[in-house]
Amino acid sequence: MVKPVSTARSLQGPLSMTGFASVSGSGHGHDWLWEIRSVNGKGLDLRLRLPEIEGLEGAVRAALTKRVSRGNIQLSLKLARGSGADRLRLSGPGLAAALAALREVEEAARQHGVSLAPARATDLLSLRGVLDQGGGETEEQGPLREALLADLDRLLVDFLAMRAAEGGQLGGIIVAQIDRIADLTEQAAKMAEARRPEVAAALQAALARVLETGGDPQRVAQELALLAVKADVTEEIDRLRAHVAAARALLAEPGPIGRKFDFLTQEFVRESNTLCSKSGSTALTAIGLDLKHVIDQMREQIQNVE
Numbered sequence: 001m002v003k004p005v006s007t008a009r010s011l012q013g014p015l016s017m018t019g020f021a022s023v024s025g026s027g028h029g030h031d032w033l034w035e036i037r038s039v040n041g042k043g044l045d046l047r048l049r050l051p052e053i054e055g056l057e058g059a060v061r062a063a064l065t066k067r068v069s070r071g072n073i074q075l076s077l078k079l080a081r082g083s084g085a086d087r088l089r090l091s092g093p094g095l096a097a098a099l100a101a102l103r104e105v106e107e108a109a110r111q112h113g114v115s116l117a118p119a120r121a122t123d124l125l126s127l128r129g130v131l132d133q134g135g136g137e138t139e140e141q142g143p144l145r146e147a148l149l150a151d152l153d154r155l156l157v158d159f160l161a162m163r164a165a166e167g168g169q170l171g172g173i174i175v176a177q178i179d180r181i182a183d184l185t186e187q188a189a190k191m192a193e194a195r196r197p198e199v200a201a202a203l204q205a206a207l208a209r210v211l212e213t214g215g216d217p218q219r220v221a222q223e224l225a226l227l228a229v230k231a232d233v234t235e236e237i238d239r240l241r242a243h244v245a246a247a248r249a250l251l252a253e254p255g256p257i258g259r260k261f262d263f264l265t266q267e268f269v270r271e272s273n274t275l276c277s278k279s280g281s282t283a284l285t286a287i288g289l290d291l292k293h294v295i296d297q298m299r300e301q302i303q304n305v306e
Contacts, residue, residue, distance in 0.1 A: 015306040016166035017071035021159035028144040033078045034155045041072040049076040069256045094129035177298040185240040258305040265299040
């Protein structure tokens with residue numbers, strides 16, 4: 001019996017949705033070639049090209065869905081008879097029937113006084129049903145199916161190893177991008193803190209000007225407080241820091257993380273947009289634009305993660 005395809009995932013780190021593998025084999029009068037390739041996709045899209053062997057497609061789909069969660073996957077199996085699959089062989093029932101018929105003919109000939117030449121083996125072999133060819137339509141497919149599924153397991157091991165290798169490279173790129181986002185966030189925090197006295201002085205000057213014109217002090221104070229809140233980017237910086245920590249933790253998780261990470265990049269985008277809109281400073285806006293650029297690059301990489 002073939003061992004069932006393992007469902008455990010021993011590979012650590014993100015898996016790429018891009019991969020390729022092929023495995024060839026032979027047995028039971030056949031040669032075969034398995035091939036699998038995948039690219040990124042929102043869900044799991046399986047496209048199978050398999051010969052008609054009872055129970056094969058269901059087993060293949062079950063094996064793939066247990067090992068892969070996302071990606072557009074194309075899997076094909078090319079199956080052909082081996083060089084020795086069509087060898088001639090004797091049919092026991094056919095040979096017995098031919099010999100029985102030969103005895104009847106010889107007996108009838110003797111009864112009628114007819115002399116027959118001795119029969120030769122080639123005469124018997126030429127009779128229909130004495131010889132048949134291996135691998136007929138009624139051949140038992142169970143052993144062949146088991147052999148094919150055993151090689152499918154090898155194929156998936158190689159396939160996932162390639163996806164893991166590419167995922168490792170993606171992971172390295174994403175880690176560097178997270179580090180860059182963290183660095184820019186701290187730059188923004190320092191700049192925002194450094195300009196806090198300047199913002200406060202500007203608000204006080206605005207208040208003094210309004211009071212000189214006889215405006216309602218309470219109303220003016222409310223408006224200035226609202227402006228102060230809009231100018232404060234502390235909350236955005238805190239959230240960016242939290243997102244950085246969440247991204248690092250997510251990369252360390254086993255299993256598929258692509259969907260979660262895609263959602264997290266949307267949160268990164270939201271905070272960087274708000275930071276730019278509230279910056280009130282050319283230098284701080286420049287940092288916010290750099291953040292948006294790095295986040296966009298990271299999001300492109302995340303699209304390839306399972």
